[in-house]
Amino acid sequence: MKPKWLPPDHSRKLVAIVFIVFLVMFAIRRGLYHSLHFKHRLVHPGVLSMSTDHRGDLLEMVRSIVPPLAYDRHKGQAGRVGVVGGCQEYTGAPYFAGIAALKSGADLAHVFCTSDAATVIKSYSPELIVHPLLDKQTGVAEMSTWMERLHTLVVGPGMGREQHIMDNVKGVIAKARQLSIPVVIDADGLWLVTVSPEVITGYNKAILTPNIVEFNRLFQAMLGKQPEKNASSENVKQLSQAMGNLTIVQKGQTDVISNGDKVLLADAEGSPCRAGGQGDILSGAMGVFTFWGYDAVRRGVDNPLLKEYGPSIAAAYGASTLTKTCSRLAFSKWGRSMGAADLIPEIHYVFEELFEMSGPGTPVQRL
């Protein structure tokens, strides 16, 4: 006998159907919500899980240089980064480098560009401090004053190859060497180094980030021959030694990093999409990591791999792993449409998962 309080049969079915439909819609909404709001935790479970112990140790090395966040630190302590580049034709590159440094944790990013590029770059972001000094006759002197407040310099994104600009950049690099601040050189900065290697050779706080074409050109210029086929590690080490043991990062599917002594491969999975601007994001992130690396050594941070590889390789490995992983996540959402701008919103999540002190698998407490 059916109790009285139950509705008649057909409306019970109706209630069940409405309930199931509601459940399905709820599940779909959650999925959509999370993919639209970039919460990869649910969309890509295990996407960042590490395969080898060695990689775990390398990430621990990077974590050891990341400065702790604390309320008593003042503005600028986590890094004041200068980006040298940006001209009439290229305004996106210095923007990407500067913003990547900021999103990776730098407190301030200065861009030193030509006067006709400054307003354009400023208008992309209120977060960048933009100086129209790169093409000025008094540029070197004026930039030098600013550089005394910087921790690290990224040279080359969108710099162009005009002679009077390259001459000013030489002056800026000389000042950085004098102040002993780390310098990351990419893009047209590598062109400058290829034609005038003396601006950087022997400066062991420099990191060069050539792609394969730039690498071959530089190798030819320094060693008077083409690099051996199929011997990336050896070639990169050789070029580093020929330039006085500065750090070289040969970019590719796997980034090959050497300081003339050690070689380290950064083989995080990236994406097959070669959208322009990803190199600028890498160099900007590397700028801030490099400052952290040298600062960690100064603070006496105790990590065995940091001791073995040194601050430049640790920084290069960190920036490479961060950028490749951001690229992979952006590609999983946008496919061929992916652009460098799509990497920027990934930085926060990837950084937190890979490098925050609580470590992967031990989520940072959210909200």
Ligand SMILES: *[C@@H]1O[C@H](CO)[C@@H](O)[C@H](O)[C@H]1NC(C)=O
């Ligand atoms: C390059 O090296 C790999 C692995 O060492 C080897 O399998 C491959 O045959 C080599 N290719 C050439 C062209 O030498």
Ligand SMILES: *[C@@H]1O[C@H](CO)[C@@H](O)[C@H](O)[C@H]1NC(C)=O
């Ligand atoms: C560079 O490093 C190699 C290997 O550690 C060493 O043999 C060489 O003397 C170094 N060169 C310079 C210029 O420091």
